[in-house]
Amino acid sequence: MLKTYLRKINALLLYVKKRLSAKQFIFLASVIVSVTVAFAVIVLKAFAHAVFSFATYLNSILHLSFINSILPVIGILLTVLVVRKLLGGSIEKGTSQILYAVARKSSLIPRKQMYAQIVTSSLTVGLGGSAGLESPIVVTGAAYGSNFAQQFLLSYKERTLLIGCGVAAGIAAAFNAPIAGVLFAVEVLLVDVSIAAFTPIMIAAATGALVSAIVLKENVLLTFSEKQTFDYHNIPFYILLGLSTGMVAVFYYRNFLRAEHYFGGLAFGAYRKAFFGAILLAGLIFVFPTLFGEGYESIKELAGKDPGRLLDNTLFSDWRNNNWVLLLFVGATFAMKAFATGITLGSGGNGGNFAPSLFMGSYVGFFFSKLLNLTGLTDLPVSNFTMVGMAGILSGLFHAPLTAIFLIAEITGGYDLMIPLMIVASISYALSKRFEKHSLDVKGLAKKRQAFTSNKDTNILWTLETEDIVRKNYKTVLPGDSIQKLADIIIHSNQDVFAVVDENRKLEGMIYFNDVREIVFDSVNNPDVFARGIMSEPLQVVYRSDSMDRVMEKFEQTKRVFLAVIDDGRYYGIIAKTDALEAYREQLRAMAFE
Numbered sequence: 001m002l003k004t005y006l007r008k009i010n011a012l013l014l015y016v017k018k019r020l021s022a023k024q025f026i027f028l029a030s031v032i033v034s035v036t037v038a039f040a041v042i043v044l045k046a047f048a049h050a051v052f053s054f055a056t057y058l059n060s061i062l063h064l065s066f067i068n069s070i071l072p073v074i075g076i077l078l079t080v081l082v083v084r085k086l087l088g089g090s091i092e093k094g095t096s097q098i099l100y101a102v103a104r105k106s107s108l109i110p111r112k113q114m115y116a117q118i119v120t121s122s123l124t125v126g127l128g129g130s131a132g133l134e135s136p137i138v139v140t141g142a143a144y145g146s147n148f149a150q151q152f153l154l155s156y157k158e159r160t161l162l163i164g165c166g167v168a169a170g171i172a173a174a175f176n177a178p179i180a181g182v183l184f185a186v187e188v189l190l191v192d193v194s195i196a197a198f199t200p201i202m203i204a205a206a207t208g209a210l211v212s213a214i215v216l217k218e219n220v221l222l223t224f225s226e227k228q229t230f231d232y233h234n235i236p237f238y239i240l241l242g243l244s245t246g247m248v249a250v251f252y253y254r255n256f257l258r259a260e261h262y263f264g265g266l267a268f269g270a271y272r273k274a275f276f277g278a279i280l281l282a283g284l285i286f287v288f289p290t291l292f293g294e295g296y297e298s299i300k301e302l303a304g305k306d307p308g309r310l311l312d313n314t315l316f317s318d319w320r321n322n323n324w325v326l327l328l329f330v331g332a333t334f335a336m337k338a339f340a341t342g343i344t345l346g347s348g349g350n351g352g353n354f355a356p357s358l359f360m361g362s363y364v365g366f367f368f369s370k371l372l373n374l375t376g377l378t379d380l381p382v383s384n385f386t387m388v389g390m391a392g393i394l395s396g397l398f399h400a401p402l403t404a405i406f407l408i409a410e411i412t413g414g415y416d417l418m419i420p421l422m423i424v425a426s427i428s429y430a431l432s433k434r435f436e437k438h439s440l441d442v443k444g445l446a447k448k449r450q451a452f453t454s455n456k457d458t459n460i461l462w463t464l465e466t467e468d469i470v471r472k473n474y475k476t477v478l479p480g481d482s483i484q485k486l487a488d489i490i491i492h493s494n495q496d497v498f499a500v501v502d503e504n505r506k507l508e509g510m511i512y513f514n515d516v517r518e519i520v521f522d523s524v525n526n527p528d529v530f531a532r533g534i535m536s537e538p539l540q541v542v543y544r545s546d547s548m549d550r551v552m553e554k555f556e557q558t559k560r561v562f563l564a565v566i567d568d569g570r571y572y573g574i575i576a577k578t579d580a581l582e583a584y585r586e587q588l589r590a591m592a593f594e
Helices: 002-019 022-062 066-086 096-104 113-124 134-151 156-175 178-189 195-215 232-264 270-287 296-303 307-311 323-346 354-374 382-398 401-411 418-435 443-447 456-462 483-491 513-521 548-558 577-591
Strands: 497-501 507-512 562-567 570-576
Touching: 002 022, 022 113, 022 134, 022 156, 022 195, 066 113, 066 270, 096 134, 096 156, 096 178, 113 134, 134 156, 134 178, 134 354, 156 178, 156 195, 156 401, 178 195, 178 401, 232 323, 232 354, 232 382, 232 418, 270 323, 296 307, 296 354, 296 382, 307 323, 323 354, 354 382, 382 401, 382 418, 401 418, 497 570, 507 513, 507 562, 548 562, 548 577, 570 577
Parallel strands: none
Antiparallel strands: 497 507, 562 570
């Protein structure tokens, strides 16, 4: 029945596609994709909120966070079970896979990502794993956009655009923040789009936010009502907060990766690793219950009138009215968050770092302002600093200051804090980038030269495969071949470069015709000249695994137009600079956004 219904919808859309212009169909597609993504967000958010409410209810009865520690263990183990039994044994995590798909896979995202992220992240984060739902939401949105485009045979640029629409709709629906959705899609994922591409992305973000606002209750979303107006006298303190969040972002960045890589390197079976990590996480959550799940409820508590409620039903509940104990609890909690998230994801859970960045930011902002207030040095608006701190960590981790600024502005219901948001986000971004060149999600891909950057030429080169432009049919010569044999090859072919290889295909040198033209033309008078006597040592060689941007760097370094290609220590072929430039021009035309 469902398949029949879907076939009818598909037939209808094909009929509509034939009667609309390409641009009109993209606008329609952006709405369809965003509505689908918004409902996926609603399911995820509603489930996570329901589990949190259930755990809170039980804790109010037990008066201690036992249930908070048990649920994440169940969630991580179930996630590993689903991945191994239903998803082929592995699942890609984080938004980096979108960057990789755009850069190297022609914006083709596997169909299973349309449901795999929802299922696994709902088990991990919904049951209390210390991570966020936004990265799985973003990947799901991108998968819907890519697969919709594939279904209707859209081009690479249209697929990429619909990926952006799905991403924007996901973020917009998750926070009821359409502007932040647009900026995240453009600033973090699609770093090389034209102004014309903004229209469908804006339509998608607005649609996603609208559906979320209609269906989801406000208490499920991260929203704030308590805040004070901006006082310009506090600008020096916001500058200090920007520096603090920048350094904390680097702390989180490095320790998250350290924890995740530690679990990745364990020689345990999948279930044993998951159980080991889940037990460690359970211990952390038992001591610091606010590490449970996304942590958005605790952010609201911090920014509210009674932040001491964070200590209710914890080991420290007897000191809930002691500001110094609360401050120490908040400081210890944000120090542990990087490890908690690293353990959650490294041991087999699925989630992202978007929510943890907001969690860390709010805790750092609260800690910073509350500490100064308790020392009597000043009287800062703690709720303002709590909210502005979120922009600082988000900007520092994702290298996305515009997304950070407008997201916090939107979820706080106005732009009264725009100036401090700009100050903190920009300082944190600059400081974080000073220590970490790439954002948290991009770092691994950038090392492998597999993701888009802000450099348009590099982006295009990364989409090209070196293998595709290697000339493998060029004739080679042996070191002992005579100059007469070389002259004969030149006469009967169009080659003007020759690789000199031994019997085992090991590269000995290169002969460039322009360098030895006079000797070759006078081969009759040079009977004792052999290839080894006129070859030159290669200034640089290309490896078959080299990316195209690395190949172009080698052309620039050597000032040569031909380079030898090596594979597994042996000569493989010749690569010409003209071929590389022609491939670049063709890809530039194909990738141009209209």
